[in-house]
Amino acid sequence: MIEPGATIGILGGGQLGRMTVLAASALGYRCHVYCPIKDSPAKQATSLSTTASYGNKAALARFANAVDVVTFEFENVPGDTAEFLAEHKPVRPGPNALRIAQDRIKEKDFLRSIGIATAPYRAVSNEAELRAAVAAMGPRGILKTVRMGYDGKGQTGIRAETNLAEAWKGFGSTDGILEGFVEFACEISVIVARGENGKWASYAPVENQHVNHILDTTIAPARVAPAIAMRAEAIATHIAEKLDLVGLLAVEMFVTHDGQVLVNEIAPRPHNSGHWTIDACYTNQFEQLVRAICGLPLGSPERHSDAVMKNLIGADIEKWREAINDPLQKIHLYGKDKAEPGRKMGHVTRLISRR
Numbered sequence: 001m002i003e004p005g006a007t008i009g010i011l012g013g014g015q016l017g018r019m020t021v022l023a024a025s026a027l028g029y030r031c032h033v034y035c036p037i038k039d040s041p042a043k044q045a046t047s048l049s050t051t052a053s054y055g056n057k058a059a060l061a062r063f064a065n066a067v068d069v070v071t072f073e074f075e076n077v078p079g080d081t082a083e084f085l086a087e088h089k090p091v092r093p094g095p096n097a098l099r100i101a102q103d104r105i106k107e108k109d110f111l112r113s114i115g116i117a118t119a120p121y122r123a124v125s126n127e128a129e130l131r132a133a134v135a136a137m138g139p140r141g142i143l144k145t146v147r148m149g150y151d152g153k154g155q156t157g158i159r160a161e162t163n164l165a166e167a168w169k170g171f172g173s174t175d176g177i178l179e180g181f182v183e184f185a186c187e188i189s190v191i192v193a194r195g196e197n198g199k200w201a202s203y204a205p206v207e208n209q210h211v212n213h214i215l216d217t218t219i220a221p222a223r224v225a226p227a228i229a230m231r232a233e234a235i236a237t238h239i240a241e242k243l244d245l246v247g248l249l250a251v252e253m254f255v256t257h258d259g260q261v262l263v264n265e266i267a268p269r270p271h272n273s274g275h276w277t278i279d280a281c282y283t284n285q286f287e288q289l290v291r292a293i294c295g296l297p298l299g300s301p302e303r304h305s306d307a308v309m310k311n312l313i314g315a316d317i318e319k320w321r322e323a324i325n326d327p328l329q330k331i332h333l334y335g336k337d338k339a340e341p342g343r344k345m346g347h348v349t350r351l352i353s354r355r
């Protein structure tokens with residue numbers, strides 16, 4: 001067991017890291033944040049930090065020396081960085097989960113190999129392959145970058161009327177995946193925590209509404225039939241087990257009109273759709289991560305309230321002024337100075353009593 005007083009190393013300095021630092025601090029841990037950006041949200045929350053690139057071996061070695069366990073809050077940390085650190089200190093979740101999650105083709109191949117349904121997909125690296133994929137899969141799809149895509153970055157919608165030559169030119173990468181478009185009834189996600197001993201605890205499935213491919217609202221719990229909720233939880237725990245994951249796994253899924261549950265993406269880290277757990281659950285996702293990676297028993301993922309979480313994106317940050325007057329709204333701001341369009345600046349959770 002890595003006991004309170006020890007130091008948790010966090011790769012990545014964004015809001016997920018910031019909220020991990022806050023939860024770890026409550027349990028008496030120190031956190032050391034490693035991130036190339038100087039004034040990042042997570043660094044504001046702790047006095048221990050390194051500002052260096054993810055490829056800087058000397059800085060990584062010093063970081064490994066200074067911490068007792070390493071985790072990450074940013075999925076695009078290079079796999080080599082995680083592997084280098086794993087030679088010195090436990091990295092949880094392990095580099096394998098990271099490598100799978102950061103490559104959409106590896107991710108879908110892996111999911112299929114363990115019997116999990118996904119949207120149809122094909123790798124495409126040039127215009128001819130895009131044409132062949134559209135001919136085979138049907139005219140409606142989404143062309144995505146295989147790596148480094150998040151919040152809808154690097155995505156191009158494909159329809160029957162799309163000029164494929166122009167779409168391919170505009171895509172601007174040779175590393176593509178065409179996914180069949182899923183006509184979903186709703187999008188849901190499940191976050192599961194898994195400890196070293198294989199014990200797990202999962203949060204209730206939640207419903208996610210996106211605007212411009214970015215998460216806008218999470219409704220907890222999801223408004224789906226109990227059988228769908230149970231299937232979604234079973235899918236998430238099955239994936240965590242097959243990855244032999246220690247830490248947190250978020251699984252994003254589509255629920256189709258005929259009741260299929262298809263996995264869209266997995267993320268081996270805290271997730272935006274779990275922010276509601278801070279205010280509405282006995283143990284929030286960040287504390288659960290700390291417990292899992294430090295070998296502490298997992299806490300209860302049960303909720304004492306239902307909740308609706310709304311992201312404050314870009315200029316929406318100003319909405320905190322309204323929310324602060326409502327006693328049932330909990331405000332979380334991430335300390336970012338520039339409110340650029342599409343940038344997640346904070347979130348507000350509205351609690352709904354279950355009584």
Ligand code: AMP
Pocket residue numbers: 119142149150151152153179180181182183187210213214252264265
């Ligand atoms: P992603 O970056 O893969 O999470 O995609 C962002 C959002 O785009 C998803 O949450 C969906 O709302 C939408 N989306 C992504 N892939 C598909 C798909 N194959 N079919 C329909 N909608 C999708």
